[in-house]
Amino acid sequence: MRTIDDLDVKGRRVLVRADLNVPLDGETITDDGRIRASLPTIKALAGNGAKVIVCAHLGRPKGQVKPEFSLRPVARRLGELLGQDVAFAADVAGDGARATAEGLQEGQVALLENLRFEPGETAKDDAERRAFAERLAGLAELYVGDGFGAVHRKHASVYDVPALLPHAAGGLITAEVEVLRKLTEDTERPYVVVLGGAKVSDKLGVIANLLTRVDRLLIGGGMAYTFLKAQGHEVGGSLLQEDQLDQVRGFLSEARERGVDLVLPVDVLAATHFDADAPFDAVPATEIPADRQGLDIGPRTRELFAAKLADAKTVFWNGPMGVFEFDAFAGGTRAVAEALIAADAFTVVGGGDSAAAVRRLGLPEDGFSHISTGGGASLEYLEGKTLPGLAALED
Numbered sequence: 001m002r003t004i005d006d007l008d009v010k011g012r013r014v015l016v017r018a019d020l021n022v023p024l025d026g027e028t029i030t031d032d033g034r035i036r037a038s039l040p041t042i043k044a045l046a047g048n049g050a051k052v053i054v055c056a057h058l059g060r061p062k063g064q065v066k067p068e069f070s071l072r073p074v075a076r077r078l079g080e081l082l083g084q085d086v087a088f089a090a091d092v093a094g095d096g097a098r099a100t101a102e103g104l105q106e107g108q109v110a111l112l113e114n115l116r117f118e119p120g121e122t123a124k125d126d127a128e129r130r131a132f133a134e135r136l137a138g139l140a141e142l143y144v145g146d147g148f149g150a151v152h153r154k155h156a157s158v159y160d161v162p163a164l165l166p167h168a169a170g171g172l173i174t175a176e177v178e179v180l181r182k183l184t185e186d187t188e189r190p191y192v193v194v195l196g197g198a199k200v201s202d203k204l205g206v207i208a209n210l211l212t213r214v215d216r217l218l219i220g221g222g223m224a225y226t227f228l229k230a231q232g233h234e235v236g237g238s239l240l241q242e243d244q245l246d247q248v249r250g251f252l253s254e255a256r257e258r259g260v261d262l263v264l265p266v267d268v269l270a271a272t273h274f275d276a277d278a279p280f281d282a283v284p285a286t287e288i289p290a291d292r293q294g295l296d297i298g299p300r301t302r303e304l305f306a307a308k309l310a311d312a313k314t315v316f317w318n319g320p321m322g323v324f325e326f327d328a329f330a331g332g333t334r335a336v337a338e339a340l341i342a343a344d345a346f347t348v349v350g351g352g353d354s355a356a357a358v359r360r361l362g363l364p365e366d367g368f369s370h371i372s373t374g375g376g377a378s379l380e381y382l383e384g385k386t387l388p389g390l391a392a393l394e395d
Helices: 033-047 072-082 095-102 126-137 156-163 171-184 200-210 224-230 242-258 299-309 331-342 352-360 375-383 388-394
Strands: 013-017 051-055 086-088 109-111 142-145 167-169 191-195 216-219 261-263 267-271 280-284 293-297 314-318 346-349
Touching: 013 033, 013 156, 033 051, 033 072, 033 171, 033 352, 051 095, 072 086, 072 109, 126 156, 142 156, 142 388, 156 388, 167 171, 167 388, 171 314, 171 346, 171 375, 171 388, 191 200, 191 299, 200 242, 200 375, 216 299, 224 242, 224 293, 242 261, 261 299, 267 299, 293 299, 293 331, 299 331, 314 331, 314 352, 314 375, 331 346, 331 352, 346 352, 352 375
Parallel strands: 013 051, 013 142, 051 109, 086 109, 142 167, 191 216, 191 314, 216 261, 314 346
Antiparallel strands: 267 280, 267 293
16 A cells, blocks of 8 residues: 555645544534544645645434534544644535635645535445545545545445545554554464454454464453353343354354363353443352343453463454443453553554543553554454455555
């Protein structure tokens, strides 16, 4: 892939596809991590005299203009972080966007309205998507792909626009790809992967692929209960995917055959119901009462997982160990994060809820080797899939 160092950007309009899909409470950004991750590329282009036109999505407005999904608050925050005004186009690729783009001076930055307000951005029909891509590309002379969190989507701004303009990868994407190659091509061992989150079905492909690569696979979060049920244990009212039990039994069997140490919780915090203030007890993972539900890994499991991470040389972590949004059930996620920080290893936090948990729990971001901005993209890369946005930049 070409990088921004390979482009002559001075005086030219550069369309930057960033990932600014941040959580909002009204118009208040509750986690600006993705905006901050986009700053180096935007600053580098502006510093070299580019007229920078940033485009991004927010949420899933499904091709409709919905004010609650406007990027206007993001434009304000981006301007604060850049230390300069960021012009905001009230449409995506219409007259407003064109006027905003054409009004930029060298070193100035603009942000377009939410890409997903346009049906063509996410269209399955190639012609519809291409038509929108042509309008978007018409705003600029060069294209820089830097939205790693979207590269697994075959969307117009990610996949089609690079074919229409001279293009390069931004610094965020090149950094993410370098990290993922370390996890797949030349991995220092022991290689340990920690997976959590709600659903086994979200991670079927990556589990199948990782079982051929890793030394240890630690399973926590809601998905652990399907593994425990597959072993024949009672899981009470815990999150369970009955339709995945046969698949999970296959994973357990393959792990044994390959000599992979697949580690499940030995105890959990079993609550009376799903609530921040619900009464709970630590119980053996094999003896969850029928009227309780597991909302976090227990203290013995936290110690076990930390021990399994202690001698690791490479660690990838994706998915919380419990309902970290509730203080009472955030301890397992904190314990795993702190074990990664303590490990003498190359440690990667795989985006999504894991990255959000690191920030919510106030843990030092520089305690990890890398915090990814793209959970889904990271998982699909580790699954061995071709990511459309990366393929487009390689052409």
